[in-house]
Amino acid sequence: MRIKTEGLIIREQPVGESDRLVSVLTRDNGVVKAFARRAKKVSDNKNAATTLLSYSKFDLYMGENKNVIERATPVMVFLGLGKDIVKLSMAQYFCDLARLIIPEQMESEEIFRLMLNSLYLLSETERDPFLIKPVFELRLMCLTGYEPDLHECIGCGKKTSEIMYFLTDEAQIICSECYEGNDKTAIPVSEGVLKAMRHIEYSDFEKIFSFSLAGDRLGKLNSLTERYIISILGFVPNTLKFLKSVI
Numbered sequence: 092m093r094i095k096t097e098g099l100i101i102r103e104q105p106v107g108e109s110d111r112l113v114s115v116l117t118r119d120n121g122v123v124k125a126f127a128r129r130a131k132k133v134s135d136n137k138n139a140a141t142t143l144l145s146y147s148k149f150d151l152y153m154g155e156n157k158n159v160i161e162r163a164t165p166v167m168v169f170l171g172l173g174k175d176i177v178k179l180s181m182a183q184y185f186c187d188l189a190r191l192i193i194p195e196q197m198e199s200e201e202i203f204r205l206m207l208n209s210l211y212l213l214s215e216t217e218r219d220p221f222l223i224k225p226v227f228e229l230r231l232m233c234l235t236g237y238e239p240d241l242h243e244c245i246g247c248g249k250k251t252s253e254i255m256y257f258l259t260d261e262a263q264i265i266c267s268e269c270y271e272g273n274d275k276t277a278i279p280v281s282e283g284v285l286k287a288m289r290h291i292e293y294s295d296f297e298k299i300f301s302f303s304l305a306g307d308r309l310g311k312l313n314s315l316t317e318r319y320i321i322s323i324l325g326f327v328p329n330t331l332k333f334l335k336s337v338i
């Protein structure tokens with residue numbers, strides 16, 4: 092079967108002398124693994140269009156045992172990423188997360204839009220990268236079946252409290268009165284940070300990036316979404332370790 096699609100290269104691995112095996116996050120076919128023959132040859136038109144972080148159009152042959160990229164044409168190059176090591180490392184971490192979290196065969200145009208919008212903001216605008224990262228992290232979790240319940244305290248139903256605790260293993264919140272203090276995975280969350288998390292999780296897609304948070308509270312939000320992801324994965328991705336080494 093032959094299909095036409097567009098997508099973002101989220102992983103590339105060299106195969107032999109000049110071929111490449113890539114993972115593509117497509118708009119309408121989920122994550123697809125495919126071979127790009129002769130893709131490493133500079134003269135081949137697939138070269139630029141099949142490198143990590145390329146957003147391209149593809150003609151794909153979907154075979155029984157393997158898929159092959161027959162044609163690839165770049166749609167957009169995120170030029171701003173190459174100029175800034177923090178932005179580039181963050182973009183690589185986003186690709187890694189997509190690869191690790193999105194189940195095979197899962198089709199979601201919203202995941203694709205989340206990735207593209209996050210990369211666009213990261214590459215082409217001056218927006219603080221650490222305002223983009225927690226949105227990508229938390230919203231990706233929600234779209235792949237790991238949506239935490241942030242509505243109310245699981246003990247008493249209270250919606251707000253000066254300090255709530257986020258239970259990473261249960262993916263729920265509990266207020267300070269109901270929390271007995273013996274759960275090691277509980278992370279204290281201030282009202283401002285909880286408000287930002289609720290915004291990311293429950294807003295319409297068009298509004299997810301429209302919030303502001305700064306300083307210590309922004310740092311707390313980042314550390315919280317990271318810890319939630321690590322608790323789901325069970326390990327710290329190397330790309331996240333690298334990102335933290337360059338900030």
Ligand SMILES: [Zn+2]
Nearest residue numbers: 244247266269
């Ligand atoms: Zn409570």
